[in-house]
Amino acid sequence: MNRVKMHGRAFWRALAVLVLLAVAGAVAYGWIDYQRFARTPLAVSAQATSIDVGKGSNLRDVVGLLREQHVTTTGPLYWRVLAEQLRVAGRLHAGEYALTAGMTPRDLLLNMAAGKVLQRNFTIVDGWTFRDLRQALAKADKLRQDGATLDDAQLMAKIGAPGEMPEGRFLPETYAYVKGDTDLDILRRAHAAMAKMLDTLWAQRDKQVPLATPYDALILASIVEKETGRADERPRIAGVFVRRLQNHMLLQTDPTVIYGMGESYAGNIHKSDLTTDTPYNTYTRQGLPPTPIAMPGKPAIEAALHPAQGTELYFVSRGDGSHVFSSSLDEHNRNVACYQLKRCQ
Template identity: 75%
Template sequence: MNRNKIYGRALWRVLMLLALLAIAGGLVYGWLDFARFSRTPLNVTATTTSIDIARGSSLKDIVNTVREQGLSSASPLYWRLLTEQMHASGKLHAGEYALSAGMTPRDLIANMAAGKVMQRNFTIVDGWNMRDLRQALTHAEHLRQDAAELDDEALMQKIGAPGEAPEGRFLPETYAYVKGDSDLDILKRAHVAMSKTLDTLWQDRDKDLPLATPYEALILASIVEKETGRADERARIAGVFVRRLNMRMLLQTDPTVIYGMGERYAGNIHRSDLTTDTPFNTYTRVGLPPTPIALPGKPALVAALHPAAGNELYFVARGDGGHVFSRSLDEHNRNVACYQLKRCQ
């Protein structure tokens, strides 16, 4: 055989081997680089706390969003390989996703495949009134504002409770929501939660209460809510009001007067306010006011439906968040003189 041919074949084999080694080396390098990419944390900064994936986004769109936010400059091929490896191709959900220090591309793809969108919380505070609630909703981050221009009647119609007065109808709790949810979504959930809670508690109420309906219990609970934030006093204060209702005595509770004053209230009430009649003035009208005066939490609802037994008919604020209770008007007047006028004997 021609020696040149032998050398040629040997050289060809060497070149082929080198080429295969180069290809193998390139594949190994590529795989190692891909593995490094998949476990290297994204470039999350103080200003990149979330990533928003629009509805209908393709993987290419998602990668472009990632690159535009400076989270990663890796090749789109790596992102495609990663989604294939994780069996997430075609399963990535739109939405807003939280970013955190140390999060890797694998973590992000896993969250998107699971639809683990970023949640925010909105808390309805015990004792807020409807005006407070509506104002707080307007400041909730990334919550769509559909109720802002609606009056109370239209709002209740929208959440499926036509004809109801809104005051007191929403249960104070913390409600999770995602970007794109509406303020009406939260209000509807809070309304359903209050209805269910009130109905359940009403079934287990004490016997012989001077309350004809769950709505009357809601009204009484709202008054208890505004009178005290102390757990050890709620049932006791409810007991005072229940006894007054049974005796057809005026409830004489300042929070109802304040509520009836509306925007006229400037931080203090005067004797003239106590004698100025409104539908909510329990110094001039016997019985419960026509609607709740606030959003009562579950503890206030429980207190209204399970008032403490006793014979106390009066109470006055001590000035430290608590109250002094009394059975007679003379005793009450002495307590008023002591704790409000600072004329203790």
């Protein structure tokens, strides 16, 4: 009888040991599997480059979104354990978050806890017209279009600049934005940036420059911007136009004529276009045009406010992006014959 009891106790002890070993094994396996999950990159693909977490979403909702996008196959348990381990459970922010190659679950949770939402960039290019800008804004990814149906005057009023003509008023620069931002947000920032920079540069201007207002400087800078993309030529071209203004000469610059032609411009300018009067035709009208003809960058504005000294009154394109400058009409005519008519002597 005692021998039977002893055998029975030994059996249960052995069974308990086996159960404990099995539990320990399962725990060890679970821990190893959890560690693998935490450090294994998410399955980011071309179709899943971001996750959009709505307001009020919890961790289970986030995991559900990730599983729907096939970024993870792991259920909420491991994600919950990881969030607790990182001390971010209950601190995840709503927003759109980037999913990048090599990103681990740990990386994503830390980004969400810190609110490091996905930022996109929108670049206003030097020399764009306001029409170009509006067209580009309409195509910007994940940018809400609150101003798309507004005309120019309504749009300027919306951004806090009622009565202003929009051309030239927005600083060419790269602006970061997040999902939920609007086209009007970008325009407000670009408008404020241009106003601030123009005021700063105007205060530092060469006082001999015959420009009455910062807006005049913006107009001249826009012409310089459209005439050349070469940094070494901007001050020289600005100098030519400043001297022509001082001598009461017509500016005679093609970009203003093209701007005045509007949608009728088809890529070429003809002699008849130079004689057709518009408010922007500097072959028929004295002085600066009524508004800028594009959005000038900082270098073009600096050139307009600090033009090169000299006697040059003319320039003509070489056809390679550079220009030949001259001080007399005879010299200029020879340059035109050589570089435009290919009749070099």
